[in-house]
Amino acid sequence: MSQIIALTNQKGGVGKTTSAVNLAASLAALDRRVLLVDLDPQGHASMGSGIDKHELDKSVLDVLLGDATATDTIMRDLPVKYDVLPGNGDLTAAEVELLDLDKRESCLTTALGSVAGKYDVVLIDCPPSLNMLTVNALTAADSVLIPLQCEFYALEGLSALLDTVEQIKQSINPDLAIAGILRTMYDKRTSLTREVDKQLRDFFGDALIKTTIPRNVKVAEAPSHGIPVTQYARFSRGSQAYRVLAKEMIRRLSL
Ligand SMILES: Nc1ncnc2c1ncn2[C@@H]1O[C@H](COP(=O)(O)OP(=O)(O)OP(=O)(O)O)[C@@H](O)[C@H]1O
């Protein structure tokens, strides 16, 4: 059975895309069949996987609108070891275009229905907002992985996100679970980090993922080469952390 995991946090720049790309690569390196869905108009997950977002014949938007199948739109011959359902700026129109559709929350669920079985894991990279695209991701997902930075404002938007998860659970996706809280760009030396750590542990308990991702320049450089850091600089601290994360996620979720 495939598991669908949405990487979500409406706060921008917390490491959603970086974690989606590198977790996809690390799970694939451990022989899991992985699909990465780029549900962000910024198209960064596509670009970070070696896809030119300006040259797409069709994108995940066409699939959401029922104008193309996921099978025909998924890109397989990439410089990475996982497949990608690509996205780009066309998704900016999704909010309006989806409005006209019946069951507009479930478009992604329907779209993935025919392909999810071909993969062990489907990772969805969400945009930095709680919009209809994110609602589609949370409706299609089995669980939510929440990347965050251990900074003073880290916890601020979290209650709005958890409220949204709760609403989706109560309305359309009762089994939606929290896959974990992932600390990114982590620097354990600062006292602020230790303080936020304590709050996260108290609030989330076991949902707090043990592996942390350090701030590492190789992680930031890799996307400009269109490959994950696990390929770009496989012995870097960032790369090693994402490999350890993949193993922890395999244990936690029985992937
Ligand atoms: N561990 C890390 N070390 C150094 N830089 C990082 C690390 N993780 C992410 N970054 C950098 O931080 C920036 C934001 O990361 P990323 O794009 O993954 O966040 P995001 O949550 O997907 O952002 P958005 O909300 O805009 O989609 C990027 O420039 C990325 O290269």
Ligand SMILES: [Mg+2]
């Ligand atoms: Mg992103």
